[in-house]
Amino acid sequence: MDIRKVGVIGAGQMGNGIAHVLAVAGYEVALTDVSADALEAARATIGRNLDRQVSKGALTEDDREAALGRISSTLDLADLGGSDLVIEAATEREDVKHAIFAELTPHLGPETILTSNTSSISITRLAARTDRPEKFMGFHFMNPVPVMQLVELIRGIATDEATFTACSGVVERLGKTASTSEDFPAFIVNRILIPMINEAIYTLYEGVGSVASIDTSMKLGANHPMGPLELADFIGLDTCLSIMNVLHDGLADTKYRPCPLLVKYVEAGWLGRKSQRGFYDYRGETPVPTR
Ligand SMILES: CC(=O)CC(=O)SCCNC(=O)CCNC(=O)[C@H](O)C(C)(C)COP(=O)(O)OP(=O)(O)OC[C@H]1O[C@@H](n2cnc3c(N)ncnc32)[C@H](O)[C@@H]1OP(=O)(O)O
Numbered sequence: 055m056d057i058r059k060v061g062v063i064g065a066g067q068m069g070n071g072i073a074h075v076l077a078v079a080g081y082e083v084a085l086t087d088v089s090a091d092a093l094e095a096a097r098a099t100i101g102r103n104l105d106r107q108v109s110k111g112a113l114t115e116d117d118r119e120a121a122l123g124r125i126s127s128t129l130d131l132a133d134l135g136g137s138d139l140v141i142e143a144a145t146e147r148e149d150v151k152h153a154i155f156a157e158l159t160p161h162l163g164p165e166t167i168l169t170s171n172t173s174s175i176s177i178t179r180l181a182a183r184t185d186r187p188e189k190f191m192g193f194h195f196m197n198p199v200p201v202m203q204l205v206e207l208i209r210g211i212a213t214d215e216a217t218f219t220a221c222s223g224v225v226e227r228l229g230k231t232a233s234t235s236e237d238f239p240a241f242i243v244n245r246i247l248i249p250m251i252n253e254a255i256y257t258l259y260e261g262v263g264s265v266a267s268i269d270t271s272m273k274l275g276a277n278h279p280m281g282p283l284e285l286a287d288f289i290g291l292d293t294c295l296s297i298m299n300v301l302h303d304g305l306a307d308t309k310y311r312p313c314p315l316l317v318k319y320v321e322a323g324w325l326g327r328k329s330q331r332g333f334y335d336y337r338g339e340t341p342v343p344t345r
Pocket residue numbers: 103106110172173195196197198199200201202243244247279280285289293
């Protein structure tokens with residue numbers, strides 16, 4: 055299938071990155087969100103990240119303008135009706151995703167491929183509630199999207215080969231590398247990464263180390279580019295908690311129980327960088343540990 059127009063749902067940190075890389079690769083992108091402010095902020099972020107690429111010589115000023123020109127913004131899901139492919143990147147809540155697909159699918163042509171950027175939720179379960187389980191799959195980008203090389207591709211039980219081939223072709227055109235995961239909770243990257251982050255939060259909760267000592271230990275002792283608590287703030291603590299809950303519910307093993315301290319931060323609304331506070335406070339010039 056020839057994919058030219060792509061709809062992206064959710065203009066948060068993942069949605070704006072996905073729109074960015076698609077537009078640079080020449081796709082026409084319609085970006086949608088429930089909030090006009092989120093759409094405006096996404097456009098500004100995309101502009102800034104394109105500027106970075108221009109200043110590094112990775113893109114020309116003309117490429118930047120052309121990419122921005124390929125991205126339209128809308129508050130109306132119906133405007134995604136002409137898409138060949140839709141990538142849903144809204145909040146990591148299953149009820150939100152089901153509601154989006156229920157509202158969207160009546161506007162789509164029968165051939166449109168529907169995908170989710172979910173970090174953890176069952177692709178088979180999401181697909182089963184749509185009118186096109188065979189044309190549905192997981193299309194999981196990593197954060198920050200313009201920088202990270204990997205895309206996980208996840209087939210649901212009903213996904214057909216044409217859908218998988220079309221999505222693999224998009225990954226290739228983006229210049230990224232696909233890995234294939236079976237449809238089990240949190241797939242591959244997050245099955246390994248998020249329990250490691252949760253363990254770092256337990257290490258903090260039990261007083262084994264401070265925020266600074268845990269992050270320094272993993273950066274300098276294991277050569278991770280970010281410490282696990284810095285990375286948790288970067289991903290979003292709400293998203294980390296949702297993923298742990300999916301692992302805990304889906305695999306029924308106490309080793310996946312979310313750390314109570316993670317729950318407390320989310321209940322406080324301290325969601326990490328996106329809310330200016332998490333394991334670090336980002337409101338000043340430099341991030342300050344909150345414990
Ligand atoms: C939760 C899920 O479902 C799955 C996930 O995504 S889990 C999260 C996965 N992501 C990670 O683990 C990220 C770990 N962190 C890193 O790899 C690095 O810290 C980082 C790439 C984010 C930043 O790297 P850094 O060396 O500290 O910063 P910096 O030197 O400023 O940036 C490196 C490059 O990325 C670019 N960059 C950084 N952030 C960017 C962004 N948000 N958008 C676009 N470009 C960006 C920079 O311009 C720079 O480009 P060049 O190499 O061309 O110079």
